[in-house]
Amino acid sequence: MSTPDKPRRQFLETSVALGVGSVLASSATSASTAASLEPRDEFTYEVVRSEEEWRGMFDEDTYKILREGDTEWPKSSEWWDDYRDGHFACRGCNLINYESTWRANVKKGWVFFSQSVPNTLLMSIDGITPDGMADDKAGASTEVHCRRCGSHMGHILKVNNKVLHCINGKALDFTPA
Numbered sequence: 001m002s003t004p005d006k007p008r009r010q011f012l013e014t015s016v017a018l019g020v021g022s023v024l025a026s027s028a029t030s031a032s033t034a035a036s037l038e039p040r041d042e043f044t045y046e047v048v049r050s051e052e053e054w055r056g057m058f059d060e061d062t063y064k065i066l067r068e069g070d071t072e073w074p075k076s077s078e079w080w081d082d083y084r085d086g087h088f089a090c091r092g093c094n095l096i097n098y099e100s101t102w103r104a105n106v107k108k109g110w111v112f113f114s115q116s117v118p119n120t121l122l123m124s125i126d127g128i129t130p131d132g133m134a135d136d137k138a139g140a141s142t143e144v145h146c147r148r149c150g151s152h153m154g155h156i157l158k159v160n161n162k163v164l165h166c167i168n169g170k171a172l173d174f175t176p177a
């Protein structure tokens with residue numbers, strides 16, 4: 001089991017090396033995207049904002065998580081230990097990505113889900129150096145982004161022998177049922 005290192009800077013390098021189009025459409029729980037990792041320059045997110053607009057929407061921590069691939073400190077979000085019924089939406093565009101019924105009871109300080117709402121996420125590979133080889137130090141892992149606005153939400157990790165979405169609470173807005 002590995003938890004995300006903080007701060008995580010690999011996302012920026014990966015983005016520069018492969019272009020935004022390298023983020024792949026994927027089923028919500030698939031962790032196998034490496035085989036078809038091809039730049040697709042024509043890709044455009046449904047929600048596009050300027051750098052200035054993104055910065056104006058969030059505090060510094062949230063901006064770094066959503067737009068620079070950072071990982072929040074464990075137990076630093078409002079939701080990590082809040083198990084009320086409701087749904088979770090991307091803080092960047094309000095697309096509902098997760099439902100509370102899929103919460104996994106993992107007390108490691110982030111928000112864990114067993115699955116996502118279909119067709120709401122994109123996956124990319126974190127920890128890849130510009131020459132395309134996985135960075136041994138960081139290790140390659142699957143990174144989760146919002147399908148509509150591209151914001152970084154977290155990672156897919158194996159926790160207690162289950163593959164889970166480990167999501168930054170600060171990337172999510174929660175609406176109680």
Ligand SMILES: [Zn+2]
Binds near residue numbers: 090092147150
């Ligand atoms: Zn979004």
